[in-house]
Amino acid sequence: MIPSILAVVIPVVLAIVVVSLYNRLVRGRNTVDNAWAQIDVQLKRRYDLIPNLVETVKGYASHERQTLEAVVAARSQAINAQGPADRAAAENMLSGALKSLFAVAESYPDLKASQNFAELQEELAATENRIAYSRQYYNDAVLTYNNAIQTVPANIVAGMTGFSPREYFQAPGEERGPVQVRF
Amino acid sequence: MIAWFAAAGAVGLWLLLLLALAVATGNPPVPKNEVWPGPATGALAEQSPAVVDLITGDWRLCDEAPSATLLDLAAKGAVGIEEIGPELSLVRLRRDPGDLTAYEKLVYDHVRSLAVDGVVATGALAEGSRNLSRWWKSFRKKVISEARAQGLSRPRWSRAHTVLLTAAAAVPAVAVGIAVTITDRKHDGGIGAAIATFALLIALMGKLNGERGTELGARTAAHWLGVREHLAATGRFSEAPAASVTIWGRHLAYAAALGLAPRAVTSLPVSTPADDRRAWSDYGGMWHVVNVRYPSRLLWGRAPLPTIGRGLAAGFFAGFWTWIGLLVASAFDVWPDALVQPGAYAVGLAVAGLPLGYAIADLGGRAAVRGQIVRLRQVQVGSKGNNRPKYVYWCAIDEGRSREAKAFGISEELWGRLSEGDRVTAQAGRRLGWISEIEIAERSRLRGTDTYDDTGEHRLNAPQNLGDPPSA
Numbered sequence: 001m002i003p004s005i006l007a008v009v010i011p012v013v014l015a016i017v018v019v020s021l022y023n024r025l026v027r028g029r030n031t032v033d034n035a036w037a038q039i040d041v042q043l044k045r046r047y048d049l050i051p052n053l054v055e056t057v058k059g060y061a062s063h064e065r066q067t068l069e070a071v072v073a074a075r076s077q078a079i080n081a082q083g084p085a086d087r088a089a090a091e092n093m094l095s096g097a098l099k100s101l102f103a104v105a106e107s108y109p110d111l112k113a114s115q116n117f118a119e120l121q122e123e124l125a126a127t128e129n130r131i132a133y134s135r136q137y138y139n140d141a142v143l144t145y146n147n148a149i150q151t152v153p154a155n156i157v158a159g160m161t162g163f164s165p166r167e168y169f170q171a172p173g174e175e176r177g178p179v180q181v182r183f
Numbered sequence: 184m185i186a187w188f189a190a191a192g193a194v195g196l197w198l199l200l201l202l203a204l205a206v207a208t209g210n211p212p213v214p215k216n217e218v219w220p221g222p223a224t225g226a227l228a229e230q231s232p233a234v235v236d237l238i239t240g241d242w243r244l245c246d247e248a249p250s251a252t253l254l255d256l257a258a259k260g261a262v263g264i265e266e267i268g269p270e271l272s273l274v275r276l277r278r279d280p281g282d283l284t285a286y287e288k289l290v291y292d293h294v295r296s297l298a299v300d301g302v303v304a305t306g307a308l309a310e311g312s313r314n315l316s317r318w319w320k321s322f323r324k325k326v327i328s329e330a331r332a333q334g335l336s337r338p339r340w341s342r343a344h345t346v347l348l349t350a351a352a353a354v355p356a357v358a359v360g361i362a363v364t365i366t367d368r369k370h371d372g373g374i375g376a377a378i379a380t381f382a383l384l385i386a387l388m389g390k391l392n393g394e395r396g397t398e399l400g401a402r403t404a405a406h407w408l409g410v411r412e413h414l415a416a417t418g419r420f421s422e423a424p425a426a427s428v429t430i431w432g433r434h435l436a437y438a439a440a441l442g443l444a445p446r447a448v449t450s451l452p453v454s455t456p457a458d459d460r461r462a463w464s465d466y467g468g469m470w471h472v473v474n475v476r477y478p479s480r481l482l483w484g485r486a487p488l489p490t491i492g493r494g495l496a497a498g499f500f501a502g503f504w505t506w507i508g509l510l511v512a513s514a515f516d517v518w519p520d521a522l523v524q525p526g527a528y529a530v531g532l533a534v535a536g537l538p539l540g541y542a543i544a545d546l547g548g549r550a551a552v553r554g555q556i557v558r559l560r561q562v563q564v565g566s567k568g569n570n571r572p573k574y575v576y577w578c579a580i581d582e583g584r585s586r587e588a589k590a591f592g593i594s595e596e597l598w599g600r601l602s603e604g605d606r607v608t609a610q611a612g613r614r615l616g617w618i619s620e621i622e623i624a625e626r627s628r629l630r631g632t633d634t635y636d637d638t639g640e641h642r643l644n645a646p647q648n649l650g651d652p653p654s655a
Contacts, residue, residue: 031269038268126275129302130265136469137268140586 021157028145032166035138036084039169042131043078043091049127050075050098053120057101060111064104071097084138089171091131098124135169142166186362193355197384200351201391208339210242210396218401220408223416227433228406230333231255232440233286233326238335238404239411239441242394244323247439249453252290253308254444255436256280257428261287262294264305266426272305272450274298286325289318290453296629297465304470305425307463309452312602312629319454327394335400339392348388356381411441420444425451459560462588464581466555466606475558475579477590483616484575484592487542490615494538502531545612549619552609554582556627558590559603578618580609593618604629 054068074094081090102121105111112118146165149158157163210218218239230238232251237244253274257264261280266272276298280291297303297311330336340348360377364370396404414420418431420438425447428435438444457463462473478484485493506527512518518526558579565573576598579590591611597618601607604627610620 035268129275129300130267130273132469133267133271133273133302133304136471137271140471141268143586 017153018157021154022161025145025148025154025158025161025163028141028148029163032138032141032145035134035141036169039131039134039138042127042134043087046094046124046127046131047075047079049120049124050094053098053101053117053124056114056117056120057105057111060114060117061104061108064101067097067100067104071101073097084167084169085172088135088169092171095128139168139170142168186358186365190355190358190362193358194380194384197348197351197355201348201388204344204348205339205391208341208344208395210401218396218404218408220412221405222409223412224406224409225413225417227410227437228403230335230403230407231284231287231329232433232436233322234330234333234335235407235437236440237326237330237394238396238400239407242336242396242400244326245442246454247442247448248326249290249322250448250451251436251440252287253294253451253453254425254428254439254447255433256283256287256291257425258431258433258436261291264426264428266424270306272424272426273302274305274308274451276301284325284329286322286329289322289325293318293453299465299468299470302470304463305450306452306461306472307465307470309455309457310463310603310629311457312604312627315454315456322454330394330400334397335403336394337397339395340388345388349385352381352384352388355384407437407441410437411443414438414441414443418443420447422446459558462557462579462581464555464557466557466581467583471586473557473579473581473586473588475588475590477560477562477577477579478616482538482541482614484577484590485615486592486594486617486619487545487612487615490538490542494535494542497538498531498535501534502527505530541612541614545615545617549610550613552580552582552591552607552611552618553624554580554607556601556603556605556607557581557588559598559601560590561598578609578621580607589616591616591618593621597621602627602629 050071054071057064058068071094074090074097078087078090078094081087105117105121148154149163149165232255233244233248236248236251253262254264256262257274259281261277261283263275263277264272265275274294276295283291293311293313294303294308297307327336356377359380360373363376364373367373414434414437418434418438420431420435420443423431423435423438423444423446427447431438435444435447439448459477460475462475463470464473465471482490506523509518509523509526513520513523556578558577560577561574562577563572564575567573574595576593576595577590578593578598578601579588581588591609592615597620601621601623605623606625608622608624609618611618
């Protein structure tokens with residue numbers, strides 16, 4: 001009698017555990033996807049602001065060609081980057097190019113006084129800040145998810161059902177802490 | 184006996200007078216004291232959400248009012264609310280908040296005091312070094328002040344009522360005094376009894392005081408209850424996040440004040456006590472959550488030296504009782520005589536070994552913990568002699584490496600010098616979790632931000648029994 005009860009109870013308990021772990025992993029993966037989508041939204045917003053910024057700067061400092069071209073090149077590299085690590089590296093390069101552009105703007109009082117430029121600068125600074133928070137949110141979600149799929153017993157379920165670790169949004173060799181870019 | 188009957192009659196008459204005035208001064212419309220909603224309308228009148236909260240809540244301010252005020256500030260462009268993810272939204276300060284009312288400024292200043300680079304996470308609005316009870320009272324006073332200035336609200340007792348009731352209270356007080364003087368053999372308790380009676384009656388009068396509506400207030404409240412019906416019928420505010428203020432504008436702020444937007448209100452904990460276990464830290468320059476644990480293990484949060492003493496005592500008692508037990512067992516030939524003492528020593532050492540080992544390890548080498556204090560808590564664990572409460576003190580430090588922090592035990596003396604937000608370097612034992620030294624590298628930037636300490640700005644008769652602060 002007891003063996004037959006165990007033969008029924010053990011598979012049922014195992015099935016409940018597996019389903020519960022699987023659902024937890026799916027929730028974690030969806031959180032990561034959602035967090036990535038948030039980063040994507042903010043990055044796209046930045047890509048959209050940059051052409052306006054370049055045009056505005058061109059109107060006042062057209063002979064700063066090299067700096068402007070660097071920004072445009074960094075933007076297109078960032079748009080074409082694939083995967084979190086490559087994209088983080090490209091975004092860092094773009095942030096550096098934008099910093100140089102704003103440094104150049106310091107030498108042009110008319111440009112600095114332009115309301116359009118000031119608004120764009122503020123909007124870009126706010127977008128940078130949002131990107132930083134989105135990045136922190138994404139990396140926290142990835143940490144939780146990666147911990148879940150690599151620890152016992154969820155790793156067994158993850159291995160069977162094809163869950164794989166996600167990449168952090170960070171350039172190679174970069175710390176995973178908060179990164180703030182200030183213009 | 185006649186004197187006592189007279190005194191009782193005088194007190195009774197005074198109580199009748201108090202009751203009559205209390206009924207006459209209730210919320211309009213008298214005597215039903217109930218405001219009925221006007222026709223459903225989407226027309227927003229000139230009152231702010233906080234004032235609307237007051238007048239539609241039976242002239243008691245609810246804890247939605249500060250959150251509704253923040254939503255109103257967002258709708259007016261003084262701040263922005265942005266959603267980053269399902270569990271993370273940001274409040275961003277704008278350049279110029281413009282003209283703010285006193286209570287709007289109070290909320291704005293709270294946000295500004297927390298902001299890092301002009302940004303604070305919505306969950307972090309419960310953080311800060313303010314005294315929440317005082318902050319709430321200040322907020323309430325300022326809202327009441329505006330409601331009175333608009334003729335929507337008034338104190339229950341006018342000056343005439345106060346003078347009348349105070350003067351009338353002298354009669355039963357004197358009557359009680361005379362009765363006591365006559366009854367008392369020494370004839371010296373009458374004055375005291377009269378003063379005590381007078382104080383008691385005045386206290387009762389004060390207790391019944393509170394904010395009450397005016398006729399205009401009742402009409403305005405009826406209009407806003409009509410707006411509530413309109414918003415309840417047309418908007419899906421209950422699940423609207425705070426960031427949806429970008430779409431809904433001031434309607435969301437009013438929906439929050441009228442109790443229709445619980446999700447938005449909950450996500451803006453402006454007047455809510457900070458969570459003990461879920462702290463928000465800005466260590467590293469960006470707001471993030473730190474989950475704090477207060478381990479209740481026997482060997483965590485303990486000072487090493489007392490732990491050695493307790494370990495030795497526990498080892499001694501365990502060994503002693505084991506020895507007694509084994510002696511009895513050996514008398515019945517259940518345990519060999521030769522192993523009685525070794526057995527007792529083994530048990531004693533086993534019991535004392537772990538605390539002694541931990542304490543010695545912590546005394547030999549402490550780790551430096553660098554970071555920002557995110558939680559300082561005291562927890563009562565019993566009482567000492569003379570019924571004095573006994574506390575344990577906890578200090579949780581965000582080291583910036585993990586989203587988890589295990590609170591350390593700390594002495595009362597060191598604990599008292601610290602405040603949340605201080606950047607510190609602590610010397611702590613990793614085994615027993617006890618901070619033996621702590622150095623403050625940088626004081627919390629949230630210190631000295633008590634802008635709500637309004638003394639004189641709004642001196643008004645707003646009794647303490649009106650609108651209790653939100654419960655912890």
